[in-house]
Amino acid sequence: MEWDWNFVWQIMPTLIEGVKITILATLLGSVLAAVVGLGIALGRRSPNRILARGIGFVAEFIRGTPLLVQLYFIFYVLPDIGILLSPLVAGVIGLGLHYGTYTAEVYRAGIDNVPRGQWEAAKACNLSARQTWTRVILPQAIPPMIPALANYFIAMFKETPLLSAITVLELMNQAKSVANTYYRYIEPITLVGAFFLAISLVAVVLLRWLEHRYGRVER
């Protein structure tokens, strides 16, 4: 089978539709993962032992099982208990929860890296727990973790093809659909690869910049 440029131009608009969905899912998933990760990181530090342990176990479980299976679960099993999510929403929740367990580790490391003296100074300033978190600890903890977070968002981007299993029409699904229609796999799959590589390379350049910008803290 030969490479066919005409075919490439023919399917390009369809694939671009897929790229849009892929990027949308990544962006929404990233936001959710950032929030969920923070929730898990804080929850695991809760003085309530049972809560902390419970959240810890759930996070470990989610991190130790495949996203694909989780997506099936969210999409096909949750409706049985009355939770019906659209494919994109289910996909974003799956990505967000799964990657939230990764970003939680990043947050944890970032928080642990804030020196103990900062907690003590906050206490000596009589700040409340909430004020200590929002004004003292997180503002110091978050900038150094931005590169690591970005890293996970790039990884998430590359896992969006999983969403095709729950009928989200992202890039990979569009490509498969094109392949199904014309019985040609070479061009669509190669193009998907090229799209991913191109976006990843741009993302890596961006990441280097983030590392440069936020990677270090002055004390």
Added chain:
Amino acid sequence: VPSSAQDNAKLEQLKAQGFARVAIANEPPYTAVGADGKVSGAAPDVAREVFKRLGVPDIVASISEYGAMIPGLQAGRHDVVTAGLFMKPERCAAVVYSEPVLCDAEALLVKKGNPKGFKSYADFAKDGATVGAPGGGTEEKLALDAGVPRAQVIVVPDGQSGLKMVQDGRIDAYSLPVLSINDLMKKAADENLEVIAPVEGAPVYCDGAAFKKGDEALRDAFNVELAKMKESGEFAKIIEPYGFSAAAAMSTTTAKLCAPAQ
């Protein structure tokens, strides 16, 4: 004209390796996988028997998406597709088919009472109704050809998912061949669902064993044995328990089914 077995290199190769690699779909009753992992179902059973007669003792089935079957055949991943891959002119151009094996009409799975009154695929083109179908399958093409926008034809990975999506109200209807839908319904035993069959305007389709272009000799040998089985009634004995009609398959020919639509 059936060629003699002597110059059928592909068949010799299959005999030598002792099995043929067949692609099947995960779609009862065309295919079924028992709790013991044994592959059965109408299409593989026919293929198994034909190959046995050709001197190839067994088949090794691999489950595949419809869309991946023809590329897989072309890439040499399978020797033959026996999956309810219905004959259509484009497909006939891409592969070589045996004489018809399993025939079926199309059906729709909808909510009880068919609230939106679907009768044909064209009905989905109106007011944004959605229809689910297997990716790369016949139903997807029929819907698209009937003018349903791409965004309203939802590619669903397998029948069970399609059933679930109708139950959950994610799609308005799910389309598969009649027998497949009936099988799904039987397993689901869901009072709130209903089958619309046949879909108006959709032709009755037959599948055949699909071979890679260039394997015409093998196909011809396959046809010879298939014809003998049809004649002896053995064919009917294999497929009718699954609900298929042997008469339907014997009443038409590949040449007719592959002819470009009028």
Added chain:
Amino acid sequence: MTEPIIKIDAISKSFGNFQVLDGLSMQVMPREKLALIGPSGSGKTTILRILMTLERIDAGHIAIEGEQLYHMPKNGGLVAADERHLTKMRQKIGMVFQLFNLFPHMSVIDNVTLAPMLTKGVARAAAEKRAMELLDMVGMSEKAKAMPAQLSGGQKQRVAIARALALQPKIMLFDEVTSALDPELVEEVLNVLWKLCAETDMTMLLVTHEMGFAHDFADRVLFFDRGKIVEEGKPDEMFSNPKQERTQTFLRKIIAAGHRV
């Protein structure tokens, strides 16, 4: 007779198996300037950290202005203090750390205004005005916009003092506030402490290795060893004529190392 502002009553504190304080009692009078001296590991920092509620005590009682620090009355009895009680009690106490612990992501002025704005609801304008006065007092008003990373150690420590003062605590705790500084910078900070001593009527507890400073500054000196008060007295007596042998050897070593007493 005035009541003591701090009343420590038979407190004990262990870290794991290691008992740092074992039934220590002491009192501090309002406006008193107290120097805590003693060998490394004797528990001086621990006492200050306990007063700042950075460590809990295992046994005993502490009262600040007659009010229990780690306990609160409930149903007629005393129960362990909750976070709200501690927050209330902490208003009376400020602490300056050996390693400054400035908030590195905030400018100097923000470091000083943060706590008054958040904990006392002071308006920004008022907080900044007061912060500038304090920064002026410690000689740092010119650096109000600077970030901590741009300051020398001595400058950081002066800002840390201003930050602690901004909450107007009745009791200030200083833990070796000069020992992380290069020798040239020590003076800057000591000058500020002098000023503070002379100008305010805060109660001050100061852990230090600067014997000269302790001598001139303190109303009373406590000499600690292994979590116990070995000797206490007026600085003049203590430094010129220590009674306990342990105090004598300690002071002799300090002098041998070239420190002025």
Added chain:
Amino acid sequence: MTEPIIKIDAISKSFGNFQVLDGLSMQVMPREKLALIGPSGSGKTTILRILMTLERIDAGHIAIEGEQLYHMPKNGGLVAADERHLTKMRQKIGMVFQLFNLFPHMSVIDNVTLAPMLTKGVARAAAEKRAMELLDMVGMSEKAKAMPAQLSGGQKQRVAIARALALQPKIMLFDEVTSALDPELVEEVLNVLWKLCAETDMTMLLVTHEMGFAHDFADRVLFFDRGKIVEEGKPDEMFSNPKQERTQTFLRKIIAAGHRV
């Protein structure tokens, strides 16, 4: 007349813009015990590291036993040495580091036998026999099976010496081999060096701040400052009667700091 075993000829070395050595020349005779002393940053370590080929030189020549170290003859001329040439030359030289640099994942005996087995193809049994002799000499044979992490600094340094000796180099370089040790442990290592000095005819170059040791141990002392030899001579003359003012101030400071000369 014997030829010098090391002949350093007008070598220069910069790190970035900073010129550490600028046209330094010196010679060392076979069996000579040479002490290199001088203030911090004067380039003593750099000279040893250049001899060990851990740093490259920018200009000049070094000959070991008459053979060029950083150059090799090719087509009648001299070209920069390649890795093979360096490997051959390195056989003549061993070095003991200030921070020991033992291999932490290997036992003491494996540290000592590794290089002979790998670089000289010595059989394991023979290598271990020799290693035990060397460990015995440095008083470490009992710890042959221990891991480096289980040893004290002085013990580590003695193993490091045994490890360097195992290759039987003609020239041994010691870079402040006692300065990372606690005062109590220094003696252990100096004792080994004494023994080595007395018992072998290796050429030894030793950078040290232990003036007493340098005095008693060295045949000749070189005093460096800013990458230049300021003064050289027999230890007795040098320490009792330094000629250069720079040497005098250096020695005076060392004595003031309480070191024996």
Added chain:
Amino acid sequence: MTDWSGYLSLILQGAVVTVQLTVMGSALALVMAFVAGLGRLSRFAGLRWLATAYIEFFRGTSIFVQLFFAYFVLPFAGISLTPLQAGVLALGLNVGAYAAEVVRGAILSIGKEQYEACIALNLSRWQCMRRIIVPQALLVMLPTFGNNAIELLKATSVVSLISLADMTFQANIVRSQTGNTLFPFATILILYFAFAMIITFSIRALERRMARGLDGVRN
């Protein structure tokens, strides 16, 4: 009625495939990690370039693209792999690219003084790498390798998309055959988690063993 134990054994057959994929994929990944990780540190620009290209390509494109490529496109280049081979190849090369960076980082984390000791003992570059640097770096790599292995375990679920009868695939079959969604998916979630735990604990045990005698060396 439905033969659950039969279907469970079907899923267990899939689990065998999953384990095979994980073990063989990890083996390939390990080899690639060292080849590419050491390649990036090579003195030869060509090798460095090659290793970098490999790493960036496989980290830059999605595992799905690689899988589909290995399965559907490579045959046109005359390389026809069984699904298992394609799965092992794609997973191993993909995770190997990530692990290569771990190898590189770990090797760079070994202090300069160890290299200098090598030179002083006249060990060749290769001897130094093999006997001194890599054994020490291994301990640094191990925890991250454990994470990589879990990533690989989870990624095996995507091979079900190329029709390899792994655990997820079998779960989907069981679902089609029985019409029950919860049973197969819950079963495999638990199995995946159990496998992940096994990896975690084995790596920890290995780490403890390797760290023996090195106490105080690591910080």
